[in-house]
Amino acid sequence: MAPVWWLWIPITLFASGAQTIRNATQRHIQDEIGTMGATFIRFAFAIPFAAAWFAIIFALTGKPQLTFSSGYFAWLSLGAISQIVGTALMLKAMQGENFTLVTAYVKTEILQVAVFGLVFLGEPLGIPTIFAVAIGTTAVLTLSFTHQDRHTVISKLISPGTMYGVASGSAFALSTVGFKGATIALSSNYLSAAALTVVLAQLLQTLFMSTHFAIYQKGLITRILKNWKHSIFVGTSGACASIGWFTAMAIEPIAHVRTFALIEVLMSYVVSRRFFRERLTPIQFLAVISLTLSVAMVTMRSAVD
16 A cells, blocks of 8 residues: 655654754764764664664564565665765765754755756656755755855855765765665565665665775774764664655655755754854845745645645
């Protein structure tokens, strides 16, 4: 039976909240274990929780009918590698930039993932969705500029934080397409396919990065283990976010999910204000209104579809 159309909305909200918490914790621990270490713990320490989720789905739905193929593993590899790159670039962008700004830059993936989804997966985009994506992307870019920045837009756009952040968005857009393609190729049962793909992706990512550390950064694993409490917290929230994203995107076109996930920018602002005492400027306030409008548009459009 097809899932209820609106189920992807609360799942996406859950994933956005978990991802905001995970990103904030990774930023906090980055000074102690470096960019690559903070990237690694997102995947390695999430495996037990992702495996537990798959076991729950298996128990509830029974043995899934899975179709493994070379195409599935190609999509899985694309998603896994792109997610590693995206995470590392995001954390690199956070060095010297504030939390809300980096989240805004990374969210340019909304527009990018819509294009990649159309090119690689053939997911059509209606005019209302394209309009909503354009408004949302414009809003998150506007959020990145304060009054002090309005005379230095060019220098801001070519700064390392902006370049790393936008590049991170590109990598995450590719990872989204890869994981969606893998889920579709694996099974028509979206819950089982999404849950298993999360586990396999994180195993693959852990293998890739562990091999890299064994060759080039031999002492890093020891430093990571010394920070095991933060690592487990990142793993838990990361697994929750991944499970949410995979499940939501298996139900709904990725452009809809990622556009609605712009709500993460607002969540990030709350976190940033709580810990860094940031406030919205009038221009940013207008951007928030535009962002909310784009979220409402894509959600209502999904209901009509």
